[in-house]
Amino acid sequence: MNLFVGNLSRDVNEDELQQEFEKYGKVSKVTIIRDMFTRDSKGFGFVEMPAKAEAEAAIQGMRGHTIKGKGVNVNEARPPKDKNKRKKRR
Numbered sequence: 001m002n003l004f005v006g007n008l009s010r011d012v013n014e015d016e017l018q019q020e021f022e023k024y025g026k027v028s029k030v031t032i033i034r035d036m037f038t039r040d041s042k043g044f045g046f047v048e049m050p051a052k053a054e055a056e057a058a059i060q061g062m063r064g065h066t067i068k069g070k071g072v073n074v075n076e077a078r079p080p081k082d083k084n085k086r087k088k089r090r
Contacts, residue, residue, distance in 0.1 A: 001055035002077040003047045008032065009068035010041040016067070021047050024061055025054025046077055 005017065014030045021027045032045035049055040055076075062074040 001049055001052050003049065003055055003058065004044065004073075004075050004077040005047055005062075006044045006073040006075075007070055008041060008043050008045060008072060009070045010043060011068050012041070014045075017045060017047065020062070020065070020067060021049065021058050024058035025049055025051055 018027050018030045028050050029048040033042045059074050
């Protein structure tokens, strides 16, 4: 299950985020989204957890949780929008 993690402190790195989520189960991948030019964090990222039950426990457990002084938001990630799709006109 892919989880969206929002409202991250710009000081949080991937290892720290992984440690927070490993309290709830196995983490297969952590990605913090960064500005393409400055490489500064954009304040959100994604955590992939292979077991759905563990991911759901992480969503519940991280509710109201703070990391480096900021309360994080955790939800199931939505699939990316297809940027190449054009709306059909009728």
